[in-house]
Amino acid sequence: MWFAVLALVVLPLLVLVYFELGALHRRRLLKEFNGPTPIPVLGNAHRIGKNPAEILATFFEWWHDYGKDNFLFWTGYSSHIVVTNPKQLEYILNSQQLIQKSTIYTLLHPWLGFGLLTSHGIKWHKHRKMITPSFHFNILQDFHEVMNENSSKFVEQLKKASAGDSIIDFQEHANYLTLDVICDTAMGVPINAMEQRDSSIVQAFRDMCYNINMRAFHPFKRSNRVFSLTPEFPAYQRTLKTLQDFTYDIIEKRVEALQNGSSQQEQDPSLPRKKMAFLDTLLSSTIDGRPLTRQEIYEEVSTFMFEGHDTTTSGVSFAGYLLSRHPDVQLKLYQEQCEIMGDDMNRNASFQEISQMKYLDMFIKEVQRVYPSVPFIGRYCDKDYNINGSFVPKGTTLNLALILLGYNDRVFKDPHHFRPERFEEEKPGPFEYLPFSAGPRNCIGQKFALLELKTVISKMVRSFEVLPAVDDLVSTDGRLNTYLGLAPEEKLKREAGRHKYDPVLSAVLTLKSDNGLHLRLRERGSSICI
Ligand code: HEM
Numbered sequence: 001m002w003f004a005v006l007a008l009v010v011l012p013l014l015v016l017v018y019f020e021l022g023a024l025h026r027r028r029l030l031k032e033f034n035g036p037t038p039i040p041v042l043g044n045a046h047r048i049g050k051n052p053a054e055i056l057a058t059f060f061e062w063w064h065d066y067g068k069d070n071f072l073f074w075t076g077y078s079s080h081i082v083v084t085n086p087k088q089l090e091y092i093l094n095s096q097q098l099i100q101k102s103t104i105y106t107l108l109h110p111w112l113g114f115g116l117l118t119s120h121g122i123k124w125h126k127h128r129k130m131i132t133p134s135f136h137f138n139i140l141q142d143f144h145e146v147m148n149e150n151s152s153k154f155v156e157q158l159k160k161a162s163a164g165d166s167i168i169d170f171q172e173h174a175n176y177l178t179l180d181v182i183c184d185t186a187m188g189v190p191i192n193a194m195e196q197r198d199s200s201i202v203q204a205f206r207d208m209c210y211n212i213n214m215r216a217f218h219p220f221k222r223s224n225r226v227f228s229l230t231p232e233f234p235a236y237q238r239t240l241k242t243l244q245d246f247t248y249d250i251i252e253k254r255v256e257a258l259q260n261g262s263s264q265q266e267q268d269p270s271l272p273r274k275k276m277a278f279l280d281t282l283l284s285s286t287i288d289g290r291p292l293t294r295q296e297i298y299e300e301v302s303t304f305m306f307e308g309h310d311t312t313t314s315g316v317s318f319a320g321y322l323l324s325r326h327p328d329v330q331l332k333l334y335q336e337q338c339e340i341m342g343d344d345m346n347r348n349a350s351f352q353e354i355s356q357m358k359y360l361d362m363f364i365k366e367v368q369r370v371y372p373s374v375p376f377i378g379r380y381c382d383k384d385y386n387i388n389g390s391f392v393p394k395g396t397t398l399n400l401a402l403i404l405l406g407y408n409d410r411v412f413k414d415p416h417h418f419r420p421e422r423f424e425e426e427k428p429g430p431f432e433y434l435p436f437s438a439g440p441r442n443c444i445g446q447k448f449a450l451l452e453l454k455t456v457i458s459k460m461v462r463s464f465e466v467l468p469a470v471d472d473l474v475s476t477d478g479r480l481n482t483y484l485g486l487a488p489e490e491k492l493k494r495e496a497g498r499h500k501y502d503p504v505l506s507a508v509l510t511l512k513s514d515n516g517l518h519l520r521l522r523e524r525g526s527s528i529c530i
Helices: 002-029 052-065 086-094 103-112 121-135 137-161 170-186 200-216 233-267 278-283 294-325 327-341 351-356 358-370 446-463 488-496
Strands: 071-075 078-083 376-380 385-387 390-392 397-401 464-468 505-507 511-513 518-523
Touching: 052 071, 052 078, 052 505, 078 086, 086 385, 086 397, 103 200, 103 233, 103 294, 103 376, 121 137, 121 278, 121 294, 137 170, 137 351, 137 446, 137 518, 170 200, 170 278, 170 294, 170 446, 200 233, 200 294, 233 278, 233 294, 278 294, 294 327, 294 358, 294 446, 294 464, 294 511, 294 518, 327 351, 327 358, 327 446, 351 446, 358 446, 446 464
Parallel strands: 078 397
Antiparallel strands: 071 078, 376 397, 385 390, 464 518, 505 511
């Protein structure tokens, strides 16, 4: 009897006291950080929200409550700091040691292994050094050709989909476009996702990205062990195998083709230079004097296919959505296209012409300020750190909140106004606006991404007038139709008038809209500017 009481009451109490004392100690260590008061066992988990959209809204509220500065919250007994202070961001992003990613990235391990995005330590340092030349100017020019070809196909697809004033989910269309671009540039193999949406490989990409996002904030499915017991697990394994088989197969074929191709070129040097894919660069690279193993090549190619398509899907889709809501901005973009592209608005813009499109550049910057493709960067403190004077104990997760930075009215005047021109007038400091991160682990694909976004949007603006799903949804005052970051009363007031086609922002690894991004397209009748 006494033994049963001990087992049922006293032991759990002792465990609770043990954890509470540990937490008390950690809370003392972290006392300089403001944040919501945690309760035993749950910390703040009960208040954080049930899904990514709610969690994002809570982060904005807490940020508002704690003076638009860093804040601390707890899930159970785990401490998390949301970092928005530029001084601390600078310290973290410049650190050569604080480079271990947070646990959310473990969801990527089965598919991507330990490629550039997910690895750390010596492996990351060596691979980063080896991969950096893959984005050399000449290679980017080859990639630009692929971007142009796919943008033209994209426009043709959109013409069909939007015929008869149909409302389309632009986010979905953008997903297939960016998949085509990345497969062709990373592996040198077109997968025709735009034309063959139901092919097994296209579905596998879609299912895998869905799975990662779905599990990221799920209380149970986040754990690999628990997820392996769910009914969804067998389908997930099939998807994983499809992606792995596909990529390994391409690698083998590319090795063969390169061997044959190089011997042909040796015999006849007048043959045209073959377009280089990222995979080719990897195949000819070495680490410590040895070629990369098949697994290392697989990990890096898969990393590029994930990071290079999920992010640009978000970038292209929010850019299209914002065009539809802000006709005045769209008109300025169109006028710039007329000035630079001259009489023939249907041709491809050259690499040099893209670099002359200054308003387009500011437009993309402004899109990334309000809807950054990567809303948070997660880092894990593998030991105690002193972050610019603040002590942060081992085991703390740091969420670098790139999305909150864009709404800081101390840096961006009237941040809910969508106004590309602000980038001519306001100069945010280097750690006040960070869509591509900064420091040694910044986005290695930044130039590639900007080139792709600009190539696609330049072509779209010349081909279509982009309209909102319903005419009334046009922004008449230049303000955004999403209300994150507004003071609570104003947010409530505006949300009461929310339309079903207003986006529901959801931030997991990339920013998406849970209910799609809907718009209409009207073909521009003439290819000549008036
Ligand atoms: C709008 C498009 C993009 C945005 C906003 C973006 C943003 C970012 C950000 C914020 C990071 C840091 C993430 C972190 O530390 O967790 C990152 C890392 C990375 N990005 Fe991008 N990215 C974009 C497109 C691309 C593309 C097109 C590629 C490849 C072709 C790419 C490849 C990578 C890789 C490999 C890393 C990891 C770098 C490392 O840890 O050394 N990204 N990106």
